[in-house]
Each structure stands twice: as structure tokens, then as C-alpha cells.
Amino acid sequence: MIIAERHNLSPVKVLISNSLVHLELFEDSQKNLFLSSILSHPEGIVYYATTSSLLCEFAEGSITLQALFDRTPSLFVEIISETKTALYSLNDIDVDLKYGDKTIQELSRIEVTKV
Numbered sequence: 001m002i003i004a005e006r007h008n009l010s011p012v013k014v015l016i017s018n019s020l021v022h023l024e025l026f027e028d029s030q031k032n033l034f035l036s037s038i039l040s041h042p043e044g045i046v047y048y049a050t051t052s053s054l055l056c057e058f059a060e061g062s063i064t065l066q067a068l069f070d071r072t073p074s075l076f077v078e079i080i081s082e083t084k085t086a087l088y089s090l091n092d093i094d095v096d097l098k099y100g101d102k103t104i105q106e107l108s109r110i111e112v113t114k115v
Contacts, residue, residue: 006047006078009034016107021099023065023107025055037065038098044081046095049074058104065107066100 009026012033016023026034026047033055036047049072058068076087077095099107 006036006080009047016104018110020110021107035068037069037100039079039095040098040100041094041096042079042081044079046097047078047080048072061103061105064101064103066097069095069097069100 006026008028010028012025012027014022014024015035022036022038024036026036028034033050033052034047035050036045038044039046046069048069050068051073054063054068054071057063058065063071072090074090076089078085078087079095099110102110
């Protein structure tokens with residue numbers, strides 16, 4: 001089982017970073033891939049597993065950020081809020097990513113369109 005716990009992850013690359021969106025790629029010691037994304041609900045930052053094929057689909061603009069998240073191989077994700085850090089089962093919580101309805105191309109342009 002792949003569990004996203006940020007203290008076990010090493011940064012690989014920042015995919016998008018602007019004043020509204022921060023999407024970063026990480027890996028663990030077994031070279032499993034993870035992403036961190038900003039949440040709309042619940043508020044905070046979520047860390048979750050992904051795969052190279054899902055990342056390729058996202059990079060090609062074939063799927064949105066939320067679709068990428070929804071297809072995570074993780075059963076548990078780590079969510080960091082201002083008040084606590086905890087692991088959550090995706091069976092017990094609904095997670096909505098901030099700007100999750102956007103593709104990577106739309107996320108890259110979001111700062112320009114939001115004034």
C-alpha cells in the first residue's frame with residue numbers, strides 16, 4: 001500500500017508555482033511518485049501518490065488536476081492545515097483540489113487570467 005507522508009518524501013520538481021497554484025512532484029525511497037496540491041475542501045495541502053502514466057496524461061492536457069487526484073493509487077493521503085496534520089482514508093473524506101477543474105495548460109495561465 002502506498003501512503004503519502006511528506007516527511008518520507010524528497011522533492012523532485014515544482015511543476016507549477018504562482019500566486020494561486022503550487023503543484024510539486026516528490027518521490028519516496030522506493031521511487032514512488034507523489035504530488036502536493038492546494039485544497040479547496042478541506043482547506044490545506046494534500047500529499048498523494050501518482051504514477052508516471054497519470055503524470056503523462058496530465059502533462060498532455062488529457063485530464064484535469066482533480067481527475068489526476070481522483071485516480072491516485074493512494075488509499076491514504078496526508079493533509080496539512082493550519083491547525084493539524086493527519087492521514088485520511090479517501091473512503092472517509094471528500095477532497096476537492098483548488099482549481100482542480102483545470103488542465104496543466106490552464107493552471108499555467110491562471111495567474112494571468114486572475115487579477
